[in-house]
Amino acid sequence: MSEGGNNEDPEMGDVGPGYLEAAGEGIGAGIRGYVIGLALAALLTAASFYVESTRLIWAPGIPVALIVLAVAQIGVHLVFFLHITTAPDNTNNTLALAFGVLIVALIFGGSVWIMAHLNNNLMPLPQQMLQMQR
Amino acid sequence: MSVSQALPGPHRREMDPYRIGHRHGGSGGGHGHPTGHGEGGPAPRNVVVAYGFWIFILSDIVMFSAFFAAHAVLQVATAGGPSATVLFDPSHVAWETACLLLSSFTCGLSAVATRVRSLLWTEVFLLITGLLGAAFLLLEAQEFASLVARGASPERSAFLSSFFAVVGCHGCHVTAGLLWLGTMMAQVYVKGFRPNVLRRLLCFNLFWHALDIIWVALFTIVYLVGLGR
Numbered sequence: 001m002s003e004g005g006n007n008e009d010p011e012m013g014d015v016g017p018g019y020l021e022a023a024g025e026g027i028g029a030g031i032r033g034y035v036i037g038l039a040l041a042a043l044l045t046a047a048s049f050y051v052e053s054t055r056l057i058w059a060p061g062i063p064v065a066l067i068v069l070a071v072a073q074i075g076v077h078l079v080f081f082l083h084i085t086t087a088p089d090n091t092n093n094t095l096a097l098a099f100g101v102l103i104v105a106l107i108f109g110g111s112v113w114i115m116a117h118l119n120n121n122l123m124p125l126p127q128q129m130l131q132m133q134r
Numbered sequence: 135m136s137v138s139q140a141l142p143g144p145h146r147r148e149m150d151p152y153r154i155g156h157r158h159g160g161s162g163g164g165h166g167h168p169t170g171h172g173e174g175g176p177a178p179r180n181v182v183v184a185y186g187f188w189i190f191i192l193s194d195i196v197m198f199s200a201f202f203a204a205h206a207v208l209q210v211a212t213a214g215g216p217s218a219t220v221l222f223d224p225s226h227v228a229w230e231t232a233c234l235l236l237s238s239f240t241c242g243l244s245a246v247a248t249r250v251r252s253l254l255w256t257e258v259f260l261l262i263t264g265l266l267g268a269a270f271l272l273l274e275a276q277e278f279a280s281l282v283a284r285g286a287s288p289e290r291s292a293f294l295s296s297f298f299a300v301v302g303c304h305g306c307h308v309t310a311g312l313l314w315l316g317t318m319m320a321q322v323y324v325k326g327f328r329p330n331v332l333r334r335l336l337c338f339n340l341f342w343h344a345l346d347i348i349w350v351a352l353f354t355i356v357y358l359v360g361l362g363r
Contacts, residue, residue, distance in 0.1 A: 016184020018340045027250055034242040052358040063359045070354035074347050081242055081343040100192035104199040111203035
């Protein structure tokens with residue numbers, strides 16, 4: 001590297017998301033990363049569709065298994081396709097992602113949680129009230 | 135780390151002087167960059183652009199999470215109409231998934247081709263990406279048409295309204311992505327690998343991969359979990 005001092009120090013640098021150059025890989029390594037990502041993603045997708053169709057798994061456990069597989073596949077996409085890493089130069093990207101995940105978890109999880117328990121907090125209908133008074 | 139340093143100019147990694155965890159003063163000489171405003175100067179353009187686009191993608195995902203939440207709540211609200219079990223065909227969804235996953239892969243290959251500044255292969259892989267994306271949209275349009283033909287249109291029940299909203303919203307994103315992809319192919323062809331074109335290609339890559347991530351959540355929550363209910 002030419003002059004620029006600390007600017008060129010890779011330890012000090014920062015990269016945006018999806019920045020292939022950051023990995024410091026050759027073409028072969030770049031392609032290999034995508035191939036590994038595709039293989040893992042295809043495997044997890046196939047597993048999801050299998051879990052849905054099979055009767056081997058206890059039925060109430062299927063949604064949980066599907067969500068676990070989806071989260072794993074999203075992780076694969078983030079690492080192999082979007083090149084989000086835990087390296088120091090990715091701190092900003094990872095923090096933004098963590099915040100996004102927090103908001104998504106609040107909106108999605110919160111909505112499902114609240115709506116599933118909505119009836120518990122409602123005043124019973126008049127007919128039900130009568131039954132309760134008996 | 136040392137490999138990236140050895141690469142020529144355009145491959146060089148640039149730094150953000152304001153990044154979190156930045157060490158004051160550096161290791162020696164006392165000429166490290168301060169983390170406040172001023173001496174370090176603004177972060178390099180492509181870091182700022184990619185990070186800004188990353189924030190946009192995350193906000194887009196937050197928007198989608200609201201659609202997903204609505205659908206997850208309304209999945210059983212069929213109002214006596216057809217339910218997911220009757221309507222959805224897993225093999226059709228599997229084909230859609232395959233198209234989008236493969237297009238994400240070829241999009242990544244186009245990024246590798248861009249990295250070595252190969253105009254031909256960049257265009258070829260972008261074209262394949264676009265064709266796979268178009269195939270995905272075609273399959274989705276087919277599905278929508280068959281649903282409507284069977285009387286399962288958006289106004290039939292809350293379940294179908296939220297289904298068409300979330301899947302349609304993703305479809306709109308793919309359509310916009312295809313228009314962007316066509317624009318990028320033209321720009322790469324006419325303008326070549328200029329720095330601003332490279333930044334746009336990077337953003338397009340992020341966008342296309344993000345669409346695939348949303349589709350993963352979509353086929354899981356909307357289709358597979360829906361089929362099990």
